[in-house]
Amino acid sequence: MDTELASAPVPASAAAAAPAPHPNQFALLRQRRFAPFFWTQFSGAANDNLFKFAFTVMVTYQLQVDWLPPSLAGLVIGALFILPFLLFSATSGQLTDKFDKRSMIRLVKNLEIGIMGLAAFGFWAASVPVLLTCVFLMGLHSTLFGPVKYAYLPQVLDERELTGGNGMVEMGTFVAILLGNVAGGLLVALPGVGRDLVAVACVAMALAGRAVAQAIPSLPATDPGLRIHWNPVAETWRNLQLARGNVVVFRSLLGISWMWFFGAVFLSQFPSFAKEVLHGDEHVASLLLVVFSIGIGTGSLLCEVLSRRHVEIGLVPLGAIGMSVFAADLYFASRGLAAPQAALGVGAFLAVAAHWRVVADLALLSLFAGLYSVPMYALVQMRSQPTHRARIIAANNILNALFMIASALIVGALLKAGWTIPQVFLGIAVANAVVAGYIFLLVPEYLLRFIAWVLSRLVYRFRVRGAAHIPVHGAAVLACNHVSFVDAVLLMAASPRPIRFVMDHRIFRVPVLGALFRLAKAIPIAPRSEDAAAYEAAIEAAAGVLREGDLLGIFPEGAITRDGTLQAFKGGIVKILEKQPAPVVPMALTDLWGSFFSRIERGGAMVRPFRRGMFNRVGLNVGAPLEAAQVDPQGLRERVLALMGSAAAR
Template structure:
């Protein structure tokens, strides 16, 4: 994080007033806008105005999209190295200067309606975005803190899709102007490129993270090396796959909007632009909601929620257009919005996009947070490589399905069903997403959960958390409060509890039994706990040894001291409030026997105190800290 950065802005919009973020935001905003102004104007040109025998309208969007992302596949590995080796601000300024040159060539292509030149510029703009991509996502964690990452990514994601919206709307409207539309597009593209270069000049310095890196110019070997580097952290790598799937999913819709508007809905260029407006606004709203829903942490529990919404509304989009027959002519915007059935189509697109924003922003933030700074840009480059592969496969699949006779709504249906299958597979591969989703549901719907002092829960490095034990869902609430995974040491008997036992096994909780009852399980638990700390992770112990039966804080046992003997890490005291008497506590006897004992949305809380150094820790002192927080 930059030394000049204020500790925490009041919200994500306040970042736009700060130099560490604002010039970068507007630079990437203008770049994304120009990409899409150019691409969409070109797509509309060959869909509605030019008759190009070798580029039919139904395939034009797919072909242009595939050509744009080809450089991501070829050159991402090189661009990741450049972003790690050199000052990111220098790279940004070079890329924006390159954009001006590309737009001069594109201006010639539009002026003369020369399709091969414009296709060459599509490839070059893809190269421009390839060079900018690793800088874009590795810049943020260099200048923002953990509590700002979700908001910063949300702003960038929102800005990107608003830029896509404005660029595509502007491209569609300008190119549709009779006789001179192509000329207007040429001037607009050059003007936006010049403005982007001006804002790039204000981006603050971003020192290289690996200046000694020797560039490997072989894209094949470096691509393979980057993928292996990303695979070194399985959570990060599988998150890259999850983001790449989102781009596969989104590319199907974005590439088909012009043909969908014309051939399925019977609309003109303005209708195609309206669909893009609706989609982009949905993405923007979803991206901005992430900070509020995540309470300013990196909350990956939103990812399964987003995946569910993406499938539901993609499938409903098929039903909304099933049996829809366009009229004899091409409808304008006014006629299109007067038909009630079209509002369902727009609602499906908006909600599908909103959930895609909830899906993608936490994944990007997680990758930035969990990737080592020295290799972050190269891991982002690996992400771009995978994105390109998935988007190319997306274009090939959509084209093959069209040639096989499927309609565009049927392709949307297939994509929605595939999303459900892929999402389920990813969440089983990376249980952390599913666990955080369950924690999110518990703390938003079952309880009204408030956390105080969560800044004391470490975002990096090994530490031991100690907490009072009030109910069977204590670990779920602690998972929701922590910005990163926690490994729990838990009474072995809890693993026999239906559903919760499966959940805790999924969370890789460590079973422990009393030494006199099962010495092997006891020793195995401490060996596993030491390994957790060796790996730099968080370990949580409930030192009372069991869930309270009377609501009172019990004496703390000495297990934490046994761990600190070999691993003198900081110890963070935690206190859960107001859980006694809930469905999952043992109030009135056995737990989980009286549904809705306190109703839904009952208030519960967690307090965290400042960490204690290992030399300061005793069971009695830890109990005093926890008792003091409970009494506050």
């Protein structure tokens, strides 16, 4: 470990010194804070898979090893690779929190060079024991790199870049896996020189990764005073308990691990599915892997576009729906396919029209898996405490490993019990729907954000101006005009964080919307003249939200406007700030009056669905925050009115 680098003075936040906002996630590849890290992790993932797949092919087709039959080779290699994740993830999380991340990355890449040097000897000598040792050591290499990989990003990217950065990393990882597998299979199959070329390629990739890692900028340790506990069992338990301290984060870790369970089912069955169900050769199995990898990469990259450069966990339910729908359709698409006289090559396979539905299902279910996983990773990074973020990610790696082992055992048991592979796919589709529904009920924020995402993208064309004024951290009051029954939902869509709303108690009687706001833990308030006790309880509950460092949403008019004009602001917001001061962010919803969810002068709301057509353009203008001492109802009203006027002027 380079202790000089680990203790070197660095800025408190690399993200704070980041360049000006870039047009999209691909621009990160031109920036030093991201590009060297991206190519370092890309080379490591490619090398892992080049080595493992070449070794698997070698012991399956080229060597006769009595104690490692071909039917068990893939299972043994996979188990050896994943074992270090269970044994050493907790320790690697501690090391990442304690030391400079650049130093950790360089240490890991130096280790990779040594391991690949030993693997080169193993390939040259055709020594299976040596290569099995290297599989375990490469698993250790990946275990050490895992926490660094995901703890690095939130230190160098801001909230608006985090989804795009994670999307790039996920895309890069799956492309690297694909290229590594293809390169390993092609090289080891070359007559006479295959194993020598694999040895050279593994060492060359390790050296290239270390060279790129040299350009990674130094980052400060997040918990330099941490005392390392070396007992892996005790520390694994401690890490899991640490993760459970934040309910949303822990349940997101379970959601990520479920995605790995889901993906492992398909990846493990591609060879058998291609041979027994699709009647294709080994090249068709490779085609399925290519399609799956491209789908995951595409879904990962789409997250930034669909989230409008925020951490948008509303995409997670969308991803879960797509995963179940297309996994189930894969069952129906693969039933009753005619068996040819000889195994089909890729060309012959694609010449059958029915096979295109199989390919499309596989591409789409993996695309939606990308939409599902990337926002969860970003949420874990954003909501975890920086001082122990790497240990939280280490807990995620432990859970991932356990879920993948469970996946292999359960699928093996189902196949042994007589299930067909398409039936396994249908079973995982149903299980995914059940698990996703359970997670979304436990953490309703996912479901609420999904509803907000649908409303702001598919019902309205929603545009936010001044979004940077919505604080990413700390308590604040969001004060907005009240135009419709869905104002709160639109504010949810605009905010990168959950909002607790103070709302008129009568809105809870509205079907569907009332249930939605109860799910969002909105605070009901009644006029003091109507119920003084309920009024005081609402003020106290609202102040409690601010004490906890969260966002509080309030509509100071007290009721939805009946004529589209801004009504007088009531004094409740001042009473809340007297109990707990916090910045106040003025906001103005625009172009929403006269839409389906707003009232109209002649009639109530929600009576003429298409009175303004589909996809109406609405907006939200966000002003600069005000200190609590500056806030009075009339002055705040003038700020909101000015924001409404600025929209009208445009």
